[in-house]
Amino acid sequence: MVKKFLLMTQQPALAEQVKLIAQKAQWQVEQVTTPTGLVVKLDGDQYHGVWWDLTNVNLDTTIATVTLIRDQVMGPIMIMTRTLTDCLAQKLYQARVDDVVLLPFYGAALIAQTKQRLWVYSRLTQPKVVTREHDYSLHVEGHQRVGEWQIDEKNYLVTKHGQQIQLTPKEFQLLMYLVNNRGQVLSRDQLVNGVWGYDLLETSRIVDIHISHLRDKLEDDSQHPVHLLTVRGFGYKLV
Known part of the structure; x- marks a missing residue:
């Protein structure tokens, strides 16, 4: 299965760079330019991970959106930023972000970092999907x-x-x-x-x-x- 990623950025140069390095790993990348656009995309399809460019997005909006989508993305959510402080890192990781990537980044390093996170998620135990019919007469509560x-x-x-x-x-x-x-x-x-x-x-x-x-x-x-x-x-x- 080809892995699909969402990239949220308003920077055309960054979008082009990410798409080129993802192509080398045979990954697909879809770009959105707003947090709301990203939420809509996630609600309509499944993706293996999210790259989020913090450059032109308010931190509070970032935290709110990551909190919103966290249980929809069974893969890495990685924030890209040009500066990183202890306070910023603490807030992002409290929102259950997987990694913070400093811009500019090295393509090979980003691919390796993402692959490592994908491996971690692949090891997680997935909840079992119940496919059999239930006897509702025996299980009323719940x-x-x-x-x-x-x-x-x-x-x-x-x-x-x-x-x-x-x-x-x-x-x-x-x-x-x-x-x-x-x-x-x-x-x-x-x-x-x-x-x-x-x-x-x-x-x-x-x-x-x-x-x-x-x-x-x-x-x-x-x-x-x-x-x-x-x-x-x-x-x-x-x-």
Whole structure:
């Protein structure tokens, strides 16, 4: 399988340099220029790692976005910066960044460093995917039902009409938050605080994207949802 990476940078020269060295390792690189663009990309596809250029991005935005995407990236998140202080390093590593790369960098060193991190992630024990049907009559605790949706909280499993629905970790967390507050109108800020636990820029877009994906996967007609409802001017609620 060809490994795919996301590069977040607004510097064309850096993007070209990274793409050239990645090509030598037979890796694919997709560039985005904004943190929100990176979040959208990750929500639509899987990547083996992220390179993040800190040059033109606010540190608070960086910390918030890395915190948001950390459980979506089962691979290295590496920050590129021209200067590094003890305080900056501490904040980045507290956000679960894997490495900090000083600019300018040596191509061979970046490839070797990334390969090492990929090896570490390959050694991690992956959670088992539950594919068998569950006997819900024997296991009531930890299960929720919404219409034809059966939600197994313990195994992070959602089924509809007996078919397993693949959700990302954040989609599952968002669904559970809505289910646990069913019938209540929740603002986008409430959803972000309850699911992501961090103040984010462009909050409404991130929430709307995740709600849209849940509707596509769970509703019979995503354009006319019967469970994941929009309350105009306020937010969302699950019924």
